[in-house]
Amino acid sequence: MQTTTEQARPARRERTQAILEVRGKTRISPRLLRLTLGGEGYDALNRxxxxxxxxxxxxxxxxxxxxxxxxxxxxxxxxxxxLPARRTYTVRRWDDEKRQIELDVVLHGDGEGEKDGVASRWADEAQPGDVVAMFGAGGGYTPLAETRRHLLIGDHAALPAIAASLEVMPAEAVGEVLIHLDHEEDRLELAHPDGVELRWLIGSREELVDAVAALDLSDHEGLQVFCHVERGTTKRLRRVLVKDAGIPRAQISISAYWALGRIEDQFQAEKREPIGKIDD
Structure with missing residues (x-):
């Protein structure tokens, strides 16, 4: 009889890979490329x-x-x-009728090698008919119907989630959206309820932190917060929202979408280490 240490480890159960085909791509800002992906593999996605x-x-x-x-x-x-690299992207739009999704990919560098991201290079070079495998979809934030005030905080990587969130809010929704971008020309025209103020912070990430700190967040009743930016900035914003403003953690969707100076493999691995922790 085998001992516990001698017994073979159970095989890792692999999730189903959805295989989608590139159907089109559009540059929607100087540094943002929209890919349309679809086909039979659409049914394998966890919609x-x-x-x-x-x-x-x-x-x-x-x-x-x-x-x-x-x-x-x-x-x-x-x-x-x-092993293929894994890169995480928000689904900007689902189209069940055409069985396709849209992904917005931030483009990095100038196409000259290592400073470009793996996904950025792939997206920039993708041609109609190319295929790509993916897992998904995850996710957990939805603007609640009972929300009295929305606060959405993000950067370039969070733009698709913020845009999609604004589109599902009721016309009478109220709140603020603060988005940091490095470059003015990457602003997008985002549809949003009249009662939701949309503000763009261009340049230093410090301006985003200062703008959030300047908000009157003393009334927590009916407040729902979405905050997903670069890791270091996310940690600072958590202190502003939770420690300084005292917003109950249950009312905040917060995590880092990326980390400055890290590729996603490093970023994901560091989530299990002190450097990667958002809640302290």
Missing amino acids: NEHPDAYVKLLLADPASGLRPPYELEELRESSPEL
Whole structure:
């Protein structure tokens, strides 16, 4: 009889990979590219109604010769260096009738190599007919019907979730949206209820923190907060919202979407370490 240490570990259960085809792409701002992906694989996605629904793209190095779907468990055992990179993106829009989704990808660098992101390079080079594997969709934030005041705080990476959230709010919704961008020309025209003030903070992330700190957040009743930005900025905003303003944690959807100077693999791994913790 095998001892516990001798027993084989149970095989990792792999989620279903949704394989979608590139149907089109549009540059909607100098640094934001919208991809339309669809096909039979649409049915394999865990469709949900949250405006912040996200998928994880599986992007293999083109030099590997691998094509989706990927035998991930086999690659982990035999060639871990060939495992596809995983990159997380919010679904900007679902189209059940056409069985397709739209993803907005922030473009980095100038196409000259390592300073470009894996997903950024893939999106910029993608052509109609190319296929991509993904897992999803996750997500958990939805503007509540009983909300008296909405506060949405984000940056370039959070734009799709914020835009989708504004679109599902009732016409009588009230609140504020504060969005940080590095460049003025990347502003978008976002549809939003008349009672929701939309403010763009261009340049320093310090301006976003200061703008949130300047809000009167003394009345917590009926307040719902969405706050998803760069990790260091998210930590500072959490202090403003939770410690300084005293907003109950249950009323806030908050996490970092990315971290300055980190690729997603490092960023995700650090979530399990003190540096990656948002709540302290």
